[in-house]
Amino acid sequence: MGRIFEVRKEKMKKTELKKAKLYSRYGKEIFISAKNGGTNLESNRELKHLIERAKKADVPSDVIERNIKKAQGNDAIHYEPVRYEGFGPGGSAVIVDTLTENVNRTVGEVRYCFTKVNQKLGVNGSVEHMYDHLSKIVVDGADEEAVLETLLGREIEPIDIWNTDSGVHIVSGGYELDAMESALRDASYSVLHSESGWYPQTTITLSGEDLENFQKMLEMLNDLDDVQNVYHNVDLDQSA
Numbered sequence: 001m002g003r004i005f006e007v008r009k010e011k012m013k014k015t016e017l018k019k020a021k022l023y024s025r026y027g028k029e030i031f032i033s034a035k036n037g038g039t040n041l042e043s044n045r046e047l048k049h050l051i052e053r054a055k056k057a058d059v060p061s062d063v064i065e066r067n068i069k070k071a072q073g074n075d076a077i078h079y080e081p082v083r084y085e086g087f088g089p090g091g092s093a094v095i096v097d098t099l100t101e102n103v104n105r106t107v108g109e110v111r112y113c114f115t116k117v118n119q120k121l122g123v124n125g126s127v128e129h130m131y132d133h134l135s136k137i138v139v140d141g142a143d144e145e146a147v148l149e150t151l152l153g154r155e156i157e158p159i160d161i162w163n164t165d166s167g168v169h170i171v172s173g174g175y176e177l178d179a180m181e182s183a184l185r186d187a188s189y190s191v192l193h194s195e196s197g198w199y200p201q202t203t204i205t206l207s208g209e210d211l212e213n214f215q216k217m218l219e220m221l222n223d224l225d226d227v228q229n230v231y232h233n234v235d236l237d238q239s240a
Contacts, residue, residue: 017223025228026054027067028099032079034071049181053194077101084110085127088119088217088232090210093127095198095231096221106226113220117213131198131231133174134159137181138167140190147189154183167192174198200233211239 029050037044041051054064082103084096100106114120139147144163147170151158156179160171172180177196184191206214214234221230 021222021225022057023059023063024225026050026057026059027063028079028228030054030064031067031071031077032099034068039068039072045182046178049178049194082106083124083128084121085124086110086114086119086121087127088114088234089117089213090206090234091204092206092214093130093200093233094217094221095127095131095229096227097229097231098224098226099228100226106224109224109226110221113217113224116220117217119213119217128198130202130233131200133196134199135172135174135177135180135196136194137170137172137177137184137191138193139170139184140167140192142168142189144168147184150183150187150189151180154179156180156183197229198231200231203233203235203238205235206239 030047033044033047033050037047039047041048051064055061079099079101080103082098082100084098084107086094086096088094096110098106098110111121144161147168148158148161151170151172156172156176158170158172160169162169170180174196177194181191181194214232215236218230218232221227
């Protein structure tokens with residue numbers, strides 16, 4: 001078939017794997033939210049916003065509906081959130097968030113990703129203190145003073161808020177994402193982007209073998225079925 005065909009085939013395979021990983025991640029989160037908070041979207045705002053984010057990420061409706069139906073049944077699966085912290089190549093600090101029904105399997109798989117590049121997992125808290133847990137939202141076509149007033153009216157005090165050509169950017173505590181989205185949507189604001197996660201207080205750059213090994217480890221972690229998110233302090237745009 002030729003080299004071009006093989007390269008294209010490999011790219012398509014990687015794209016499909018990324019899609020499958022994305023669908024799995026959202027599927028688990030939807031299942032857990034529906035199982036814990038019910039499937040009524042008006043009473044379970046977390047589920048409502050999660051579904052909205054899944055749709056923006058092009059997660060198919062059948063994946064969403066299948067996991068909601070699974071949560072309504074007597075499925076014996078119990079996913080447990082487990083966080084791992086470790087030190088990667090070049091002094092990188094890594095947080096790995098997982099959802100698993102088999103902790104022993106997951107810790108073994110995560111540990112292997114670190115040891116494969118001669119690194120190791122740390123104890124709880126060894127890395128987390130280097131990060132801030134934040135929620136970030138961008139609102140379309142709004143005045144930051146009006147947005148701030150809306151949030152304060154719901155007893156939400158942002159860490160920072162500023163206006164740009166792309167909209168009003170809001171940063172708040174990591175557990176306030178759903179409350180912020182509800183307040184803004186109830187006030188008829190259009191939410192362009194929303195996310196919560198762990199953000200490094202400082203970043204580092206890597207090069208040479210350290211960068212190569214870090215990217216290898218990162219790819220291995222992201223390929224694991226139980227891994228939901230991987231946070232790190234490496235500036236990949238500056239590393240070379």
